[in-house]
Structures are given as structure tokens and as C-alpha cells.
Amino acid sequence: MPTLEKDGRKIWQVRTTKSQLIRWGAWLVGLAAFIFSWKEISDNTLWFMMDNVGEVVADIAGRATPPAWSFVFELGRPIWDTLAIATLGTFFSLVMAVPVAFLAARNTTPSKVLVRPIALLIIVSTRSVNSLIWALLLVSIVGPGVLAGLIAISIRSIGFCAKLLYEAIEEINVVQVEAIKATGASPMQVMAYGIVPQIMPAFAGIAVFRWDINIRESTVLGLVGAGGIGLALQSSLNVLAWPKVSLILLVILVAVVIGEWVSAKVRGAII
Amino acid sequence: MSAALEAKLGQAWKKPPFITNPVFRWVLIGGSILYFVVALGGIEVSWDRIVKGMDYGKRFITAFGGIFVALFDYIRDVFPWLSETFPRFFGPPTGNDPSDSRWIEIWTEKEIIKGLYESIVMTVASTVVGIAISIPIALGAAGNIAPMPIYLFCRAVIALSRALNEIIVAIILVAILGFGPLAGFITLSFATIGFLAKLLAEDIENMNKQQAEAVKSTGSSWGQWINFGVQPQVMPRLIGLSMYRLDINFRESAVLGLVGAGGIGATLNTAFDRYEFDTVAAILLTIIIIVMILEYLSGVIRGRVQ
Numbered sequence: 001m002p003t004l005e006k007d008g009r010k011i012w013q014v015r016t017t018k019s020q021l022i023r024w025g026a027w028l029v030g031l032a033a034f035i036f037s038w039k040e041i042s043d044n045t046l047w048f049m050m051d052n053v054g055e056v057v058a059d060i061a062g063r064a065t066p067p068a069w070s071f072v073f074e075l076g077r078p079i080w081d082t083l084a085i086a087t088l089g090t091f092f093s094l095v096m097a098v099p100v101a102f103l104a105a106r107n108t109t110p111s112k113v114l115v116r117p118i119a120l121l122i123i124v125s126t127r128s129v130n131s132l133i134w135a136l137l138l139v140s141i142v143g144p145g146v147l148a149g150l151i152a153i154s155i156r157s158i159g160f161c162a163k164l165l166y167e168a169i170e171e172i173n174v175v176q177v178e179a180i181k182a183t184g185a186s187p188m189q190v191m192a193y194g195i196v197p198q199i200m201p202a203f204a205g206i207a208v209f210r211w212d213i214n215i216r217e218s219t220v221l222g223l224v225g226a227g228g229i230g231l232a233l234q235s236s237l238n239v240l241a242w243p244k245v246s247l248i249l250l251v252i253l254v255a256v257v258i259g260e261w262v263s264a265k266v267r268g269a270i271i
Numbered sequence: 272m273s274a275a276l277e278a279k280l281g282q283a284w285k286k287p288p289f290i291t292n293p294v295f296r297w298v299l300i301g302g303s304i305l306y307f308v309v310a311l312g313g314i315e316v317s318w319d320r321i322v323k324g325m326d327y328g329k330r331f332i333t334a335f336g337g338i339f340v341a342l343f344d345y346i347r348d349v350f351p352w353l354s355e356t357f358p359r360f361f362g363p364p365t366g367n368d369p370s371d372s373r374w375i376e377i378w379t380e381k382e383i384i385k386g387l388y389e390s391i392v393m394t395v396a397s398t399v400v401g402i403a404i405s406i407p408i409a410l411g412a413a414g415n416i417a418p419m420p421i422y423l424f425c426r427a428v429i430a431l432s433r434a435l436n437e438i439i440v441a442i443i444l445v446a447i448l449g450f451g452p453l454a455g456f457i458t459l460s461f462a463t464i465g466f467l468a469k470l471l472a473e474d475i476e477n478m479n480k481q482q483a484e485a486v487k488s489t490g491s492s493w494g495q496w497i498n499f500g501v502q503p504q505v506m507p508r509l510i511g512l513s514m515y516r517l518d519i520n521f522r523e524s525a526v527l528g529l530v531g532a533g534g535i536g537a538t539l540n541t542a543f544d545r546y547e548f549d550t551v552a553a554i555l556l557t558i559i560i561i562v563m564i565l566e567y568l569s570g571v572i573r574g575r576v577q
Contacts, residue, residue, distance in 0.1 A: 030399070037396035044389070044533070045453040056447050084310040091307070128562040129555065132438070132526045136543045137551070141328040143320035150314065193286070200289055220438040224529060224540075237442065249439065256434055 060242060067247035075232060075251055081146050082228035082255070085221065086214040089153030094207055097158045101165035108169055108195070119162070127159030131217045135226040149226035153214050160213075161206055168202035169195065204270050212263035219252045229255075327546060334552040377553050386535035387557060390524040393455045393534055397524075398517045400456075401463025406509075408464060409471035410497065416475060425468070432465030437523050441532040452533030459520045459527070466519070470512055471505060478504045507576040514569035521565060525558050 002016040015023070102108045104119035134152035142148050172195060180194035222230020229252060236244040290296040347354055347361050354361040377383070411417045411425035437458055444454040478501060486500035528536020535554060542550040 033395050034399040037392040037399075040389075040392040041396055041452045041456050045451050046449065049449050053447060060446060080310075080313070084313065088307070088310055124563065124566075125559060128522065128559050128566075130522055130526045132529060133539065133555070136529075136540065137331065140543055140546065141321075141324040141331070143317055143324055145317070146314045147316055197286075204289075216436050220436055223438065223442075233442075237446075252436070252439065253434060256436075260434075 063242040064246035066243065067250060068241075068243035069247065071244050071247050072251065075229065075248065078222070078229040078232045079251060079255065081149075082215070082218045082222075082230075085146060085149040085153055085218040085226075085228055086211060086259075089150050089218065090157060090207060090211045090214050092150070092154040093157035093161055093210070094203075096154070097161035097165060100158060100162040101169060104162060105166040105169035107172070107174075119166075123159040123162050123166075125159070126155055126157075127163065129156070131156040131221065132224055135221045135224050139225045144225035144227075146227035149218060149221040149228055152221065152226060153218055156217070157210050157214060161210055164206045164209075165199065165203060168199045168206075172198045201270050205267050208263045208266045208270075212259045215259040216256055219255065327548070330546075331548045331551065334548040335556070337549070338552055338556055377549055378557075380550070382538045382541075383535070383550070383554060383557075386528065386538040386554075389452050390521065390528075390534035390536075391561075393452050393459060393524045393527075394517065394521045397456045397459030398463060398513065398520050401460040401516065401520075402467060402509075402513050404460065405464050405467035405471060408468040409475060412468055412472035413475035415478075415480075416497075416501070425472075429465050429469050429472075432461055433469065435461075437462045437527065438530060441527050441530050445531045450531040450533075455524060455527040455532035455534055458532060459523060462523065463516055463520065467512055467516055471509060474505045474508045475501060510576045511569075511573040514572050518562065518565040518569055522558075522562060 002013045003010040004013050004017075005011075013020075100119050100122055103110070103115050104123060106112065106116070109116045109119070131152050134156050135149055138148040138151050142151065176198060177190060177194035180190050185193065218228050218230075220230045220233075222228045222232065223234050225231070229248060233245065233248045233252075236248060288296060290299065408425045408428055411421045412429055414422060417425065440461060441454055441458040444457055448454045448457075482504060483496065483500035487496050491499065524534045524536075525539070526536045528534040528538065529540050531537065535558070539551065539554050542548075542554065
């Protein structure tokens with residue numbers, strides 16, 4: 001128990017002097033980093049523009065209400081495209097993520113030294129680049145449109161799905177696999193009857209979870225030209241058509257909330 | 272033996288289906304296939320554009336590979352002893368002046384350095400502010416600590432923060448506050464609340480009641496109760512989540528620039544518009560490396576505190 005000698009009496013302390021000093025040092029470094037960062041942001045901000053922020057907010061809010069309700073009929077196609085990007089993108093990413101997951105899981109990979117690091121590299125590199133950046137790249141390769149968004153979402157989701165799936169594969173019950181093996185099953189049969197049934201609930205959960213995330217992400221892909229409702233948002237923002245902007249934002253919010261509700265329901269039914 | 276079992280004797284075993292209700296199963300399968308065909312058929316593909324774009328794709332891949340080749344050459348030229356010790360692997364030195372490389376020029380371009388610097392600054396500031404705001408909101412959103420009205424209010428804040436996409440918040444804030452890192456900083460701080468407060472509140476709700484009760488029974492005030500009964504229990508998770516959020520905020524800060532909210536994204540967007548794939552590859556690689564370092568660091572720290 002850490003104590004402090006004072007006037008010949010021992011006083012209880014939460015920590016030893018050394019660990020207390022380390023803590024203070026960490027706080028100091030963190031605080032200094034924050035203050036420095038804040039100063040940089042502050043230096044790059046035109047503060048005199050902030051004097052009338054209230055007026056600007058009131059002005060934009062005034063222009064944006066009421067939303068241009070009649071415009072909603074023109075949003076049918078963009079929202080259909082957004083859903084298509086999210087759904088088909090999830091499907092194609094799962095098609096690619098399943099083999100990657102099996103190659104990355106310690107208990108199913110054919111080679112731990114050679115194949116597993118490559119699979120892990122695919123997972124890390126697809127995950128660390130944001131879907132908007134993928135969309136930028138693909139817009140310049142396949143041209144603006146839904147296709148670029150679809151490919152961007154598919155690639156971006158591989159890492160996420162494969163990571164969760166390979167963790168599920170690593171946690172399977174070996175006894176069941178062993179039992180199938182003992183009947184004389186071929187490796188493919190072991191896969192189909194021993195491993196796949198065990199990861200099927202996790203797989204369905206991951207698919208729905210990612211579909212939910214993809215709906216959110218595909219709503220903004222249009223900002224870089226990759227199709228969907230973001231395209232309508234961008235064109236309305238460019239001409240400062242605030243009533244249309246507010247309507248589009250509402251539609252996006254509704255789509256996201258419905259997506260999350262469906263995903264929660266399906267996951268609740270599976271798990 | 273029951274009649275049902277009797278009837279099944281002698282028949283081959285069949286794998287039970289994942290969805291038991293046959294009507295629901297076939298409607299689901301049929302509907303999925305129909306949707307798939309219709310949705311896929313609705314996507315317009317311009318093959319002319321793709322054929323043209325393949326050239327861009329090739330240039331991007333060449334640029335990405337070029338960095339690694341250049342890095343290899345650079346290492347060989349800076350450390351000549353490597354080619355002497357491992358002649359088969361490194362080969363003879365190129366004899367170029369290492370500081371003359373085109374890549375150093377690209378990497379030290381003012382725009383890239385400035386953008387990256389701004390991204391990092393935004394990440395640090397917004398993570399700190401986001402955590403500072405998240406903690407009281409998490410306390411309010413924990414059902415076992417907060418009274419009902421506060422609970423509902425805090426849950427509403429969390430739900431709002433989670434429902435709004437970062438990019439959309441950034442667009443609105445850029446319209447209000449103008450271009451610059453302030454809009455990005457506020458966006459990231461706001462997004463941090465939805466993530467951190469929700470997970471922290473869940474952890475507080477799952478804490479060990481007895482420890483908190485023990486502190487309360489000593490006659491502690493509310494502040495002491497939170498500080499000595501609750502805080503030590505959730506601290507490891509708070510540190511882990513904060514590190515994870517730092518990582519996410521950096522990734523997000525890289526794209527906020529696309530809508531004018533500061534950071535490296537603006538530079539990246541310009542580079543894509545000009546088809547300068549060398550710059551694109553350099554920026555992307557830097558982002559990936561920083562993300563990997565952050566992910567490794569957060570893994571180490573989470574491993575130590577948990």
C-alpha cells in the first residue's frame with residue numbers, strides 16, 4: 001500500500017509518488033497537445049466572421065423552411081440508386097470477404113506464414129481508406145455514376161466484413177468440426193457441415209450490420225460524383241436551393257433511421 | 272417410438288434450412304433475386320469511359336508501385352553498405368543523389384504538409400473536446416445513474432449525433448462558419464459524442480453495483496460517489512474507446528476536406544481533379560501509414576489498461 005511519511009505519521013495515498021508523477025506528466029503532455037492544436041485551428045479561423053453566426057443560422061433556417069415537398073417525387077430515382085449501391089455493394093463485398101476471411105482465420109488458413117499476412121493486408125488496406133476516397137479514385141477510373149459508388153462501397157466493406165467474419169471463424173467450436181471429420185468427410189464437407197453452420201448467424205448479422213452502415217455511406221457518395229441521393233444534394237447545394245437541401249437531408253435521415261431499424265430487427269431475430 | 276420418428280426411418284438425412292418457414296424462405300429468395308436483377312440492370316455502364324479510365328487506373332497503380340521502388344532505391348543510395356553486404360538483394364547502387372528524388376519533392380510539397388498537419392491538429396483537438404463533452408453525457412445517458420428527464424435528453428443527443436453523417440454535418444457547418452478547420456473540428460467533436468457517450472453509457476450501466484454501493488455507504492457526496500465508485504470501473508474502457516476514436520477521427524478528418532472543412536482531403540480532391548496520381552498515391556500511403564501506426568498504438572495502450 002503506497003504511503004507518505006509526514007510528521008512521522010504514515011498517510012495513505014492512492015498511488016506511489018512515481019506513478020502519480022507519470023500521470024501528471026501524461027496529463028501535461030495531453031493538455032499541451034490540445035492547447036497547441038486549438039491555437040492552430042484558431043489561427044486558421046476568421047473570427048470576425050463569427051460575430052454574425054446567429055444571423056447566418058437564422059437566415060439559412062429561414063430559407064430552408066418549409067422544405068420543397070413537391071421535389072420529393074424527383075428523388076425516387078436517386079434514393080433507389082442509393083439503396084442499390086448499399087445493397088449490391090454489401091452483396092459483392094461479402095462475396096469477396098468470405099474467401100479473405102477463411103484465408104485470414106488462424107484455424108482455416110492454408111498457410112500462416114504466406115497467405116495469412118496477405119489476407120490481413122487486404123483487410124487493413126481496404127479498411128483504412130474511407131469510402132469517399134475510394135469513390136474519388138473510382139470516379140476517375142470508371143467515370144461518374146452509380147457504378148463507381150457500387151465498386152467503392154464493395155471494396156471498402158471487404159475489410160470490415162472479413163475482419164468480423166474471421167474473428168467468428170476463429171471462435172468456432174472445434175468439437176463439432178472434429179465430429180464431422182470423424183465420419184470421414186472430405187475437407188469441403190467439413191467446411192459445409194462443420195464450419196459454415198456455426199458461423200452462419202454471425203455472417204447474417206455482419207451482413208445486415210454492414211448494410212446499415214453502407215446506407216449511411218452511400219447517401220454522401222454523390223458529393224464526389226458517385227451516384228445516389230448525394231448527387232441531388234450536391235446540385236441543390238451548388239445553386240443554394242435551401243428548401244430542396246432541407247428536404248433531401250430529411251429524406252436521408254428517414255432512410256438512415258429505417259435502415260437502422262430494419263438492421264436491428266433482423267439482428268434481433270437472428271441472434 | 273413415436274410415429275413421426277417412425278416415418279423418418281430409412282430416409283436420407285437432409286441439412287435443416289437456415290430459415291425454417293418454407294413460404295417465407297422462398298419469398299425471401301425469390302424477392303432477393305428479383306431485386307438483384309432489377310437493381311443491377313438499372314446501373315448504367317459506359318464502356319467507352321471505362322476503357323478510357325483504365326489508363327488512369329494504370330497510372331494510379333504505377334504511381335503507387337513507384338513509391339515503393341523509389342523507397343527501395345532511396346534506402347540503397349543512403350546506405351551504400353547494404354549493396355555491399357547483400358549484393359544479390361539490393362543490386363548495385365544507382366549512383367543518383369538520394370536527396371534528388373522526385374518523391375521527396377512530392378512529399379514535401381507545401382500543400383501536402385499543410386493538409387496533413389491540419390488533419391492531425393483537427394484530430395487531436397476534436398478528440399479531446401469530444402471526450403470532455405461525452406463524459407457528462409454518458410453519465411446522463413446511463414439509466415442506473417441519471418433521473419428520467421436527463422436520461423431522455425442525453426439519449427436524444429446521442430441518437431441525433433449517430434443519425435447524422437459526418438460529411439452532412441460538415442456541409443451544414445461549412446455553410447454557417449465558412450471554410451476552414453473550425454467546421455471540421457466541430458463536426459468531429461460532435462460525431463465523437465455519439466460514439467463515445469453511447470458505449471461509455473453502456474459500460475456504466477453494466478458496472479458492478481456493489482462497489483458503487485460500498486462507496487455510497489461511507490457517506491460520500493454525489494461527486495465522490497462518481498469519482499471513487501464509478502470512474503475506476505469504467506476508466507479502462509474509456510481509455511480504450513478514446514484511443515479508438517482518435518484513430519477514427521483521423522480517418523474521417525482525411526475526407527472532411529472534400530467539402531471544405533479543412534485537412535488533407537482538399538489537397539487530395541485537387542490532386543484527383545488534376546489527375547496527379549503521384550500526389551494521390553503519396554497522400555493515400557501517408558494516410559494508411561498513419562492509420563496503421565495509430566491502430567498499433569491504440570492496440571498497445573488498450574492491451575495495457577484492460
